[in-house]
Amino acid sequence: MKKCLIILALALISMAAREKTLIVYYSYTNNVHNIITALSEQIDGDIVRIEPAEKGLDYAANNYAIGSQQISAIRSNPNDAASYPPIDPVNVNLADYDCIIIGAPLWWSNMAAPLQTFLFQNGAAMAGKKIGLIVSSASSGISGVEGDAKRLIPGGDFLTPSLWIRSSQTSNAPSLISDWLKAIKYGELSGIQSILTDQNLANYTIFTIGGKLIGRNLLTLQNLKRGLYIVNGQKIYLNN
Ligand SMILES: Cc1cc2nc3c(=O)[nH]c(=O)nc-3n(C[C@H](O)[C@H](O)[C@H](O)COP(=O)(O)O)c2cc1C
Incomplete structure (x- = not known):
């Protein structure tokens, strides 16, 4: 019975379209980078x-005077391109992605200015896409950063909740992120469904990301720890 339910659930999930994710971030002191x-x-x-x-x-x-000046300029004139500090050109085709995860440092209660520049220039092209937000700050929480993201991506389909990681907690990011991916149901957006195009549910080859064969059946798949695997030739995140 349990197996039948699992198979049914997997078959239903398999009907969802395959999603592709872009991760875009800015980092000055590398907390967001980590x-x-x-x-x-x-x-x-x-x-x-x-x-x-x-x-x-x-x-x-x-x-933090420079950051303060940049944030003040944006706050005074948020609709003027001249308020945003110039950034290096970014070579990305947003049309290729269904889900965009933004990694943002907080500056003076707002999103760090260079990242705001990117979203000011590209936010309109993110309409209708799933948007996830991760914010790093020393003590201010998420504060106005979520509001900035919503202002700059007015048509975004925001995943809730956003994730705040206190800068002193950066080393705990793996477990905080793992819990967050569950909370936003990322696995349903972009994980297991991608491998279930084959209706023969006994027919799997499962490898570690390093290429070591783990097994060849659904029960193996079901009992794996959360993480990245290669299943039937595709890299997937199992949010078990
Ligand atoms: C210009 C500037 C302003 C900042 N303002 C705040 C603030 O108002 N509140 C806060 O908690 N942290 C503030 N911080 C700290 C950053 O949010 C924090 O160190 C964050 O982890 C930086 O991420 P990063 O290392 O990826 O650049 C500020 C940092 C900078 C550079």
């Missing part, structure tokens, strides 16, 4: 790191 590295070990997605065009700026100097 968070995104942990995320990339749990999900399969293309990664884009935003870089300010002006190099060598010390955003932390003089009580």
